[in-house]
Amino acid sequence: MTALSALIQRDIRIALRIGGGALIGVLFFLSVVVLMPFAVGPDLKLLARLGPAILWLGALLASLLTLDRLFMADHDDGSLDLIVMSRNSLELACAAKALAHWIAAGLPLIVATPVLGLLLNLDVPSTAAVALTLLAGTPALTFTGMIGAALAVTLHRGGLLLAVLVLPLSIPVLIFGVAASEAAISGPQSFGAPFAILCALSLVSFVVGPVAAAASLRQGLD
Amino acid sequence: MRLSGRGVSCVRGGREVFASLDFEASSGEALAVIGRNGSGKTSLLRLIAGLLAPAAGSIALDGGEAELTLPEQAHYLGHRDALKPALSVLENLGFWRDFLGGEVFDAGESLASVGLGHTAHLPAAYLSAGQRRRLSLARLLAVRRPIWLLDEPTAALDAAGQSLFTGLMRAHLARGGLIIAATHGPLGIDAPELRIGGAT
Numbered sequence: 001m002t003a004l005s006a007l008i009q010r011d012i013r014i015a016l017r018i019g020g021g022a023l024i025g026v027l028f029f030l031s032v033v034v035l036m037p038f039a040v041g042p043d044l045k046l047l048a049r050l051g052p053a054i055l056w057l058g059a060l061l062a063s064l065l066t067l068d069r070l071f072m073a074d075h076d077d078g079s080l081d082l083i084v085m086s087r088n089s090l091e092l093a094c095a096a097k098a099l100a101h102w103i104a105a106g107l108p109l110i111v112a113t114p115v116l117g118l119l120l121n122l123d124v125p126s127t128a129a130v131a132l133t134l135l136a137g138t139p140a141l142t143f144t145g146m147i148g149a150a151l152a153v154t155l156h157r158g159g160l161l162l163a164v165l166v167l168p169l170s171i172p173v174l175i176f177g178v179a180a181s182e183a184a185i186s187g188p189q190s191f192g193a194p195f196a197i198l199c200a201l202s203l204v205s206f207v208v209g210p211v212a213a214a215a216s217l218r219q220g221l222d
Numbered sequence: 223m224r225l226s227g228r229g230v231s232c233v234r235g236g237r238e239v240f241a242s243l244d245f246e247a248s249s250g251e252a253l254a255v256i257g258r259n260g261s262g263k264t265s266l267l268r269l270i271a272g273l274l275a276p277a278a279g280s281i282a283l284d285g286g287e288a289e290l291t292l293p294e295q296a297h298y299l300g301h302r303d304a305l306k307p308a309l310s311v312l313e314n315l316g317f318w319r320d321f322l323g324g325e326v327f328d329a330g331e332s333l334a335s336v337g338l339g340h341t342a343h344l345p346a347a348y349l350s351a352g353q354r355r356r357l358s359l360a361r362l363l364a365v366r367r368p369i370w371l372l373d374e375p376t377a378a379l380d381a382a383g384q385s386l387f388t389g390l391m392r393a394h395l396a397r398g399g400l401i402i403a404a405t406h407g408p409l410g411i412d413a414p415e416l417r418i419g420g421a422t
Contacts, residue, residue: 003321078301086321
């Protein structure tokens with residue numbers, strides 16, 4: 001456990017230092033959401049109706065933006081070789097890295113949501129509902145995105161390939177995330193069903209993500 | 223403890239780098255891998271470290287700790303030094319010490335013994351090439367592993383650094399360690415040579 005907590009601490013520390021990239025995601029999230037009211041126009045009702053979808057899209061794109069650094073940096077400086085050779089299981093090391101990435105890059109998105117909700121004419125309960133769905137759903141984005149990040153290292157292609165690989169995997173999360181938020185805001189369907197599926201998606205990704213990422217990294221050693 | 227390879231072949235990118243290579247080394251012995259550029263020295267070390275799979279042949283470790291694999295008992299010191307520029311020297315070393323685990327020693331003392339004690343709180347981004355190499359050597363001291371796989375270990379080291387490193391290798395061999403080093407220059411210790419890829 002010391003080994004894994006050391007890895008989590010290191011990754012969070014790097015992300016929070018200058019040039020670390022934790023803030024890039026939040027800034028991107030902020031700019032996407034701030035631009036939306038200008039694009040849609042001053043129709044407050046329309047904004048409130050689109051609000052949850054806009055917040056979810058912004059969070060999805062922001063988490064993609066920082067994901068390609070997840071393994072690439074460690075691969076480029078040789079750390080990944082030592083992580084693979086170590087006495088810790090590679091699956092757990094992958095899970096620790098994803099957890100650190102979520103804490104440094106995913107959690108700030110949720111913290112920023114109440115502020116952005118104001119810009120989209122969402123009232124307090126609606127914003128809280130969206131923040132709650134983001135809290136349940138963004139771990140799934142990180143843990144499925146990790147598979148793409150590992151493949152990007154294996155195939156020596158970063159950036160766009162990651163987006164192409166990961167976006168289809170994140171569609172279910174997006175569907176149920178937005179469905180749960182809208183159910184909480186306007187009804188008439190119940191909030192519970194889509195929210196439970198969202199939580200289930202996150203739980204499945206906790207298991208599948210690290211195993212798939214570790215398999216991909218092992219395959220791609222060179 | 224005895225590390226041996228039988229008929230090891232390596233294929234990289236569809237091209238055969240070397241074939242049917244035999245080698246062995248026991249506790250307290252060093253092996254110097256010598257060959258021209260591109261002859262496969264680094265590939266051989268990565269094969270032993272389990273970071274590449276051999277195209278043919280096998281690499282085996284007799285003795286050592288039974289429940290651990292060969293890579294888990296080895297240190298690999300490659301070209302890339304696994305340092306994070308944003309973290310301080312001590313944080314970098316402390317992380318590897320905690321993450322690699324096993325029998326570990328004080329990070330500060332390890333830094334002092336490679337002559338980096340005064341830079342402990344400096345971000346690693348400001349280190350020179352030689353200092354980065356010394357920091358990698360400190361990893362060998364902070365975490366004990368019986369097998370050292372060293373790729374051009376003396377590159378970028380100054381004369382004092384090279385003699386320091388020779389001392390570290392001697393101490394490691396005296397403790398019953400095993401060293402396999404790819405090198406162009408003299409290692410400074412008695413080591414049988416393993417030539418790969420024809421004449422140098």
